[in-house]
Amino acid sequence: MSETGGPEHDYEPVPGLPARLPEGEYILWQGAPSSAAVSRHVLKTRWIAGYFAVLVAWNISAGLYDGRQPSEILFSSGALAILSTIGIGLMEAFAWGVQKTTLYTITNKRIVMRIGVALSATFNLPFTRIVSADMREGKNGVGDIALTLLPGDRLSWLVFWPHVRGFRKGALMPQMICLKDVAIAGNVLAAALASTRTPENAARLATPATKQTGRATAGRIIEAAE
Structure with missing residues (x-):
């Protein structure tokens, strides 16, 4: 397999992305799940x-x-x-x-999920559609980041599995799974979400922080970035 995940991904102008990023958008972080996790x-x-x-x-x-x-x-x-x-x-x-076919990308405007072992697909999740992000970190630093999207986004469980956590209020929650040093990705996402906040969406994103060990809501992440 090539470094992009396989022959079917050799067409990608940038690994993990279906097209070159538009002007003003740039990659902040890229990562893939740990196969052992x-x-x-x-x-x-x-x-x-x-x-x-x-x-x-x-x-x-x-x-x-x-x-x-x-x-x-x-x-x-x-x-x-x-x-x-x-x-x-x-x-x-x-x-x-x-592990070999998945690549998560966080840019300054969106999250891009290239997933699929048998049938590869790429999904763009703009920050404007993300209500909250929930990070769970294990003792070894491996963890997940689940995303709650605005109502109206219809996503298929069969297409996204295993990159899902479940449903919240009837809506599927896409998830970046089994990331080594998940806190790094969480901090990057925190800063990116915080930088896109406006007076109109600040209340939507700044949810109360939880005190549970190994778990942080989007509000907790954004507060840490401020």
């Missing part, structure tokens, strides 16, 4: 591996209790182990594909 937090591979481990242990204990032949127990347990390995391997491959 996508595997662990989005696809829950550790939980799935644990589930299969319990199945194998149960199969062995049940076989011994029923008096089955060791060869039968070994065969059935091996089959379960092989199936689990194949399944988890496919999920790890998907997580790798998410």
Whole structure:
């Protein structure tokens, strides 16, 4: 794969962007998800591996209790182990594909999300359409930034998954997922949103800050940038 994410992205004049930026607009930050974090937090591979481990242990204990032949127990347990390995391997491959084909871009006017493993698509989210941004940071610095958009934006869950958090008031929340050093992206977005504030939208963007650990609303981000 090329540095732009694959042959299908070689046409991009700037990596992650479908066209050159207009005059006066410039890139502030670019980043992609961590494949390890996508595997662990989005696809829950550790939980799935644990589930299969319990199945194998149960199969062995049940076989011994029923008096089955060791060869039968070994065969059935091996089959379960092989199936689990194949399944988890496919999920790890998907997580790798998410990392290689995704590129998030923050400019001074918008967020651009180039996403899609099987079918690549690029979405422009202007700051004027963003109501709030919610950052969640883990202990290792990896985290997500979810975006609440103005009513009227119809987005597809199937198209955006796994780059979504859920719904707020019936509207889909696009999300930049599994970012290493998510605080850096959050600070960049904070400064960019703060610089675009006007008297008309200041009240809309400046929401109360939450005190929960590892979580900040758009208001908290913007306040930190002022």
